[in-house]
Amino acid sequence: MAEITIKDIAKQCGVGISTVSRALNNHPDINPATRKKILEVIEETGFIPNNSARNLKRTDAKCIAVLVKGITNPLFSSMIKIIEEETQRSRYALVLRHVEEQEDEIDVALELEKEKRLRGIVFLGGLFEHPEEKLRKLKVPFIFSTIGVNISDQFHKVEFSNIAVDDRLESAKITEYLLGLGHRKIALITEKNGPIGGLRMEGYRQAFAQRGLPVEEDLICYVQEDMDHYSMENGYLTVKTLLESEREVTAIYAVSDLLAIGACRAVLEAGKRIPEDISVAGYDGIEMGEYYNPKLTTIKQPVEEIAKKTIRLLLDVIAEREEPQQIVFPAELVVRESTGPC
Amino acid sequence: MAEITIKDIAKQCGVGISTVSRALNNHPDINPATRKKILEVIEETGFIPNNSARNLKRTDAKCIAVLVKGITNPLFSSMIKIIEEETQRSRYALVLRHVEEQEDEIDVALELEKEKRLRGIVFLGGLFEHPEEKLRKLKVPFIFSTIGVNISDQFHKVEFSNIAVDDRLESAKITEYLLGLGHRKIALITEKNGPIGGLRMEGYRQAFAQRGLPVEEDLICYVQEDMDHYSMENGYLTVKTLLESEREVTAIYAVSDLLAIGACRAVLEAGKRIPEDISVAGYDGIEMGEYYNPKLTTIKQPVEEIAKKTIRLLLDVIAEREEPQQIVFPAELVVRESTGPC
DNA sequence: CTGTTAGCGCGTTCAC
DNA sequence: GTGAACGCGCTAACAG
Numbered sequence: 001m002a003e004i005t006i007k008d009i010a011k012q013c014g015v016g017i018s019t020v021s022r023a024l025n026n027h028p029d030i031n032p033a034t035r036k037k038i039l040e041v042i043e044e045t046g047f048i049p050n051n052s053a054r055n056l057k058r059t060d061a062k063c064i065a066v067l068v069k070g071i072t073n074p075l076f077s078s079m080i081k082i083i084e085e086e087t088q089r090s091r092y093a094l095v096l097r098h099v100e101e102q103e104d105e106i107d108v109a110l111e112l113e114k115e116k117r118l119r120g121i122v123f124l125g126g127l128f129e130h131p132e133e134k135l136r137k138l139k140v141p142f143i144f145s146t147i148g149v150n151i152s153d154q155f156h157k158v159e160f161s162n163i164a165v166d167d168r169l170e171s172a173k174i175t176e177y178l179l180g181l182g183h184r185k186i187a188l189i190t191e192k193n194g195p196i197g198g199l200r201m202e203g204y205r206q207a208f209a210q211r212g213l214p215v216e217e218d219l220i221c222y223v224q225e226d227m228d229h230y231s232m233e234n235g236y237l238t239v240k241t242l243l244e245s246e247r248e249v250t251a252i253y254a255v256s257d258l259l260a261i262g263a264c265r266a267v268l269e270a271g272k273r274i275p276e277d278i279s280v281a282g283y284d285g286i287e288m289g290e291y292y293n294p295k296l297t298t299i300k301q302p303v304e305e306i307a308k309k310t311i312r313l314l315l316d317v318i319a320e321r322e323e324p325q326q327i328v329f330p331a332e333l334v335v336r337e338s339t340g341p342c
Numbered sequence: 343m344a345e346i347t348i349k350d351i352a353k354q355c356g357v358g359i360s361t362v363s364r365a366l367n368n369h370p371d372i373n374p375a376t377r378k379k380i381l382e383v384i385e386e387t388g389f390i391p392n393n394s395a396r397n398l399k400r401t402d403a404k405c406i407a408v409l410v411k412g413i414t415n416p417l418f419s420s421m422i423k424i425i426e427e428e429t430q431r432s433r434y435a436l437v438l439r440h441v442e443e444q445e446d447e448i449d450v451a452l453e454l455e456k457e458k459r460l461r462g463i464v465f466l467g468g469l470f471e472h473p474e475e476k477l478r479k480l481k482v483p484f485i486f487s488t489i490g491v492n493i494s495d496q497f498h499k500v501e502f503s504n505i506a507v508d509d510r511l512e513s514a515k516i517t518e519y520l521l522g523l524g525h526r527k528i529a530l531i532t533e534k535n536g537p538i539g540g541l542r543m544e545g546y547r548q549a550f551a552q553r554g555l556p557v558e559e560d561l562i563c564y565v566q567e568d569m570d571h572y573s574m575e576n577g578y579l580t581v582k583t584l585l586e587s588e589r590e591v592t593a594i595y596a597v598s599d600l601l602a603i604g605a606c607r608a609v610l611e612a613g614k615r616i617p618e619d620i621s622v623a624g625y626d627g628i629e630m631g632e633y634y635n636p637k638l639t640t641i642k643q644p645v646e647e648i649a650k651k652t653i654r655l656l657l658d659v660i661a662e663r664e665e666p667q668q669i670v671f672p673a674e675l676v677v678r679e680s681t682g683p684c
Numbered sequence: 685c686t687g688t689t690a691g692c693g694c695g696t697t698c699a700c
Numbered sequence: 701g702t703g704a705a706c707g708c709g710c711t712a713a714c715a716g
Contacts, residue, residue, distance in 0.1 A: 003456065005693055016703035021695055031701060046479055051457035053693035055394040056708045071422070077413050084442075096440050114345065114709095115393035137388055232633045265633045291574045291607045293635045347709055358687040363711060373685060395709035398692045456693095 004047050012045070013038050024049055061117035064314065065095040067105050069125040072228065074258070074286045075303050076124055079145070082307035083122060090315055092119070099126065106130050110137060120318045122310060127195060128162050135160055141317040141324065145310040161317060161324040163310050167196065170299045170331045171203025171255070172210070174281055177297075177333055178251050179211055182342035183279065185219060187247075189238050189254035189263060191229040192222040200255040200283065218247060223259065235262025243270045249278060250342050257282035257289050257298055264292070264338065275340035285334065294337035301331045346389050354387070355380050366391055403459035406656065407437040409447050411467040414570065416600070416628045417645050418466055421487070424649035425464060432657055434461070441468065448472050452479060462656045469537060470504050477502055483659040483666065487652040503659060503666040505652050509538065512641045512673045513545025513597070514552070516623055519639075519675055520593050521553055524684035525621065527561060529589075531580050531596035531605060533571040534564040542597040542625065560589060565601065577604025585612045591620060592684050599624035599631050599640055606634070606680065617682035627676065636679035643673045 006024075010017045015034060022030040023038040041047075055061070064087055068076055080096065087094045095116060099105045105126040112118060121142035128144040135142075143161040178186050188204050191197030201220070208215045221242050223234040235254055242249065243266060252267070254260035260282030267278050274280050274294050282289060285300025306329055316322030348366075352359045357376060364372045365380040383389075397403070406429055410418055422438065429436045437458060441447045447468040454460060463484035470486040477484075485503040520528050530546050533539035543562070550557045563584050565576040577596055584591065585608060594609070596602035602624030609620050616622050616636050624631060627642025648671055658664035 003693090006695095007693080010703095017693095018695075018697095018704080019702060022702090025695080029701060034701085046452075048452050048456050050398070050693050051453065052394040052397040053708090054695075056392070056398065056693080056710090057695040058708095059695085071419050080413070098438050110388075110390050111393065114390050232629060236633070261630075261633050264635065268635055287574060288603075288630065291578070291603050293606065293610055345709090349709080352687095359709095360688080360711075361686060364686090367711080371685060376686085392709050395692090396711075398694090398709080399711040400692090401712080 003050075004045055006047075006049065009038065009041055009045065009047055013041050055116055058117055061093070061119075062091060063093040063095060063116050063118055064120040064122065064318075065097060065109070065112050065116070065118050066122045066124060067097050067099050067108055067112075067126065069099040069103075069105055069123075070101070071098055072231070073125055074288070075284060075301065079124060079303055079307040079310075082304060083311045086308065086311040086315075092315075106134050106138070109142065113138065113140060120314045122314060128160075128164075129195070132160075141314060143310055143314045143317075143324075145306060159324055160326075161313055162326040163306055163313070164326075164328055165301050165306075165331050166328050167199035168203040168206065170333075171200040171283065172207040173203075173331075173333050174283065174297075174299050175204045175207035175253060176210070177335070178253060178279065178281060178339065179207060179213070181251075181279070181339065183251040184213065184342070185216070185247075185249050186251045186253055187219045187221055187239075187242055187249045189221050189223065189235060189242075189252060189259050191255070192225065194229065197229070197255055204253065219249065230256045230258055232258050232262035232265070235259030236266045237262070239263040239266035240269070243267070243272075251279040251281070251339070253281045253283075255283050257284040257286045257296060260296055260298070260338075261288065261292055264294075264296075274338050279339035279342075281339050285331070289334075289336070292338075297336045297339040298334055299331050300334045302329050305329060345392075346387055348389075348391065351380065351383055351387065351389055355383050397458055400459055403435070403461075404433060405435040405437060405458050405460055406462040406464065406660075407439060407451070407454050407458070407460050408464045408466060409439050409441050409451055409454075409468065411441040411445075411447055411465075412443070413440055414573070415467055416630070417626060417643065420645055421466060421649040421652075424646060425653045428650065428653040428657075434657070448476050448480070451484070455480065455482060462660045464652060464656060470502075470506075471537065474502075483656060485652055485656045485659070485666075487648060501666055502668075503655055504668045505648055505655070506668075506670055507643050507648075507673050508670050509541035510545040510548065512675075513542040513625065514549040515545075515673075515675050516625065516639075516641050517546045517549035517595060518552070519677070520595060520621065520623060520681065521549060521555070523593075523621070523681065525593040526555065526684075527558070527589075527591050528593045528595055529561045529563055529581075529584055529591045531563050531565065531577060531584075531594060531601050533597070534567065536571065539571070539597055546595065561591065572598045572600050574600050574604035574607070577601030578608045579604070581605040581608035582611070585609070585614075593621040593623070593681070595623045595625075597625050599626040599628045599638060602638055602640070602680075603630065603634055606636075606638075616680050621681035621684075623681050627673070631676075631678070634680075639678045639681040640676055641673050642676045644671050647671060 006020050010020045023035045109121050118140050123144045128146045145163045190201050221238050223229050223238050252263050254263050272278050282296050282298040289296035289298050348362050352362045365377045451463050460482050465486045470488045488506045532543050563580050565571050565580050594605050596605050606622050614620050624638050624640040631638035631640050
């Protein structure tokens with residue numbers, strides 16, 4: 001069965017091809033009567049315009065793309081929801097696209113930019129460390145909403161937008177909080193390579209340094225490389241190994257809430273209490289932290305604010321109401337039940 | 343700046359347009375030397391073929407689409423991962439597409455079918471209750487992997503594929519387990535309307551009926567309609583209300599693990615112990631259930647098997663090695679720490 | 685092996 | 701207001 005096209009509709013309505021096109025696109029120059037009739041026939045026939053063909057010709061598509069790297073990150077779904085709302089309000093269409101871990105998000109963006117008629121791009125969860133040369137290939141405004149990557153090391157000019165949290169600072173904040181409680185044997189659960197783990201580790205070290213305290217290197221535990229670095233399972237396994245090693249530990253700081261929850265499981269399984277025997281702190285502020293037992297002490301990233309600012313800034317830049325800029329959001333130390341005095 | 347096209351590449355290489363196309367598509371009939379040169383120029387120029395134009399002409403695209411309804415469902419990400427692996431192994435491209443709650447997944451599929459050259463479609467999380475007439479519009483094989491919707495009530499012919507778990511049966515299983523522990527005051531946390539909640543409630547009733555026990559209607563608690571029906575927050579609020587009502591309860595069965603975790607938080611906040619004072623059981627078998635404290639008793643859906651079978655069946659149907667069929671997978675009652683004798 | 689040509693389905697000029 | 705013709709960028713069929 002042949003695909004039904006705009007031509008068939010035109011024939012069936014006894015009108016020209018372009019009239020159908022006008023009906024389809026809410027073009028003003030069309031007789032309401034003929035327009036209504038065309039839409040009826042379209043309804044009956046179940047005709048669906050071919051998007052590929054449309055994208056090929058269309059000049060005015062208001063469309064922005066969100067490229068998400070890391071579908072497993074629980075923070076993203078709420079961010080996406082907010083971005084969706086905000087774009088709809090501005091009458092933009094949204095293309096949501098997942099980027100595989102090994103894919104280059106810029107390449108995907110470049111491809112999408114050609115395929116659809118993008119007006120702007122949001123990068124969620126990728127790394128803002130692409131060569132400027134490559135970034136410059138993007139012809140529409142874009143913004144990196146890189147929860148987890150501090151920009152202070154970046155040398156990008158202000159010509160590119162970026163919204164982030166100062167990981168090093170926030171990480172130091174929660175470490176200092178643990179130190180303030182009297183903890184000294186604070187195990188750090190982090191990833192070995194990778195900018196996020198790196199920055200958060202730096203914050204950890206900074207907090208110790210600021211108090212003139214030495215960091216015990218063998219309390220820095222790296223998650224397993226061969227599986228998702230930020231999964232509960234990885235946190236569990238890493239902390240299990242730690243506890244079995246009989247190293248003395250009074251607190252555990254995992255650089256993500258999921259790792260921290262895995263850590264909790266390992267601690268509980270070892271027959272220890274949280275926080276009486278061992279305090280556990282996370283980082284991210286995922287919803288589960290409020291529901292877990294005990295409730296998780298963590299650094300809460302202002303996800304909603306970040307999402308809102310991200311999309312608004314992008315829309316403003318698109319509309320040339322605003323210049324690209326780089327913004328750092330403060331995060332919040334949320335003390336709950338999983339941490340206590342040493 | 344004008345978009346760079348295949349024509350420009352051809353000119354720059356001093357070859358014909360179709361030769362470039364051949365290089366692009368790994369066509370065998372091409373001189374390796376010219377081919378290499380073309381690819382080099384493409385690399386230099388940063389040329390990216392326009393997908394819309396390709397889709398318009400291409401006839402042989404091996405592409406299958408996965409339409410996901412309900413991004414928040416924690417079970418989906420692992421299913422998607424498996425489906426990705428399996429499709430790649432068969433050298434199919436994958437289009438992942440999220441469907442909004444209010445969108446009609448069939449409409450989206452229809453549109454996508456025109457836009458890309460789909461060979462098959464997987465529906466994840468939608469409802470298999472579309473009129474046959476509409477389903478028949480889909481011209482490529484598709485399969486509903488409807489975790490959560492029992493098919494026994496469906497009157498669809500075998501011409502459509504569907505993979506599911508028998509919700510009623512499994513729900514009865516876990517209810518019977520609680521009854522077997524001696525519980526009689528078992529609160530049910532479910533959604534008021536909606537086929538999933540409906541079927542699971544039927545299972546709950548069935549289990550009581552089988553023992554000749556009456557169901558106490560006021561122990562059936564409906565989640566709030568105005569927010570995500572299967573969120574922790576909704577479970578928390580619903581159970582909080584329940585507990586404040588002073589109705590006697592010895593066990594709570596929530597029809598999803600997330601609801602159950604919210605329920606646990608409410609129970610704990612009320613100063614009760616799990617399972618000593620109140621047992622809590624969930625449904626789904628999400629990973630968090632193993633990490634939560636206490637570990638959650640639940641019905642574990644065989645997500646991996648379902649995902650594998652789903653994609654394999656689809657590929658088989660596409661290749662005409664197999665007829666469309668409807669399969670029911672058994673789920674497993676996993677008893678963990680959150681439930682105990684009455 | 686390679687270049688030329690004819691559309692894919694639609695939006696966008698133009699005339700009318 | 702409307703229709704015919706053109707071409708978006710590319711692939712496929714055909715010649716060479």
